Amino acid sequence: MSSIKQINHVAIVVKDIDDALCFWEDALGLKVTHVENIPEQDALVAFLSTGEAEIELVKPMDKDSSVAHYLSKRGPGIHHICFEVDDIEACLDKLRAHDVHLINPEPVVGTGGKRVAFIHPESTHGVLVELYELTEQEPEIRLSRVRALADRAIFEGQVATASVLKFLRGIRYRATSEERSTPTSEES
Ligand code: ZN
Numbered sequence: 001m002s003s004i005k006q007i008n009h010v011a012i013v014v015k016d017i018d019d020a021l022c023f024w025e026d027a028l029g030l031k032v033t034h035v036e037n038i039p040e041q042d043a044l045v046a047f048l049s050t051g052e053a054e055i056e057l058v059k060p061m062d063k064d065s066s067v068a069h070y071l072s073k074r075g076p077g078i079h080h081i082c083f084e085v086d087d088i089e090a091c092l093d094k095l096r097a098h099d100v101h102l103i104n105p106e107p108v109v110g111t112g113g114k115r116v117a118f119i120h121p122e123s124t125h126g127v128l129v130e131l132y133e134l135t136e137q138e139p140e141i142r143l144s145r146v147r148a149l150a151d152r153a154i155f156e157g158q159v160a161t162a163s164v165l166k167f168l169r170g171i172r173y174r175a176t177s178e179e180r181s182t183p184t185s186e187e188s
Contacts, residue, residue: 002085002086002090002091003085003086004083004085004091005086006053006083006084007081007084008082008083008084008132009047009054009055009081010053010078010081011045011055011078011079011081011082012055012057012058012077013067013071013074014057014059015059015071020059020076021057024048024057030050030055031048032048033047034047034111034142034146035047035164036142036145037149041067042061042062042064042068043060044058045057045058045111046164047111079128080118080128081127082116082130082132085132086133088115088133089107092117095119100119101123103120104117107131107133110130111145112142113137113141113142114133114135115133116131116132119131149168
């Protein structure tokens with residue numbers, strides 16, 4: 001029997017992450033915990049911690065992506081709500097049994113390597129809903145992805161603007177000092 005554990009994050013589509021951080025980080029005081037480029041969705045995302053749940057800022061990186069279409073049609077605003085579930089397959093089976101319109105009938109790989117599936121807003125009374133099953137490898141995958149982005153952003157001058165760069169520099173510094181104290185065999 002599958003169950004919903006909690007709200008994992010609420011995603012907000014923005015035109016510019018740095019601009020959005022002027023409110024979400026500087027004024028409201030939330031801290032950026034993760035930044036990731038998602039090629040499958042042509043989007044750059046930044047996660048901010050609010051205790052258990054997170055806010056996900058989503059910036060489309062390609063004007064033909066579905067997120068870019070959403071932004072140009074509706075403007076910035078709430079894009080989806082994500083629930084963490086303990087068994088995503090069982091949850092999808094149950095939704096299918098209720099004739100719910102699933103955008104992803106099978107789980108796909110999302111940010112941080114987690115298993116995700118989206119439910120169509122026509123079945124949810126207008127809200128795009130994401131389901132997310134935690135994987136044990138997520139902390140490692142998250143770190144390796146953010147470091148890959150940091151390397152690209154810093155050495156190739158891509159992607160980043162000031163606030164994102166500041167966060168990425170911190171990640172690189174943190175990763176480097178952790179390696180010095182506790183060497184691991186994981187990716188370089
Ligand atoms: Zn999400």
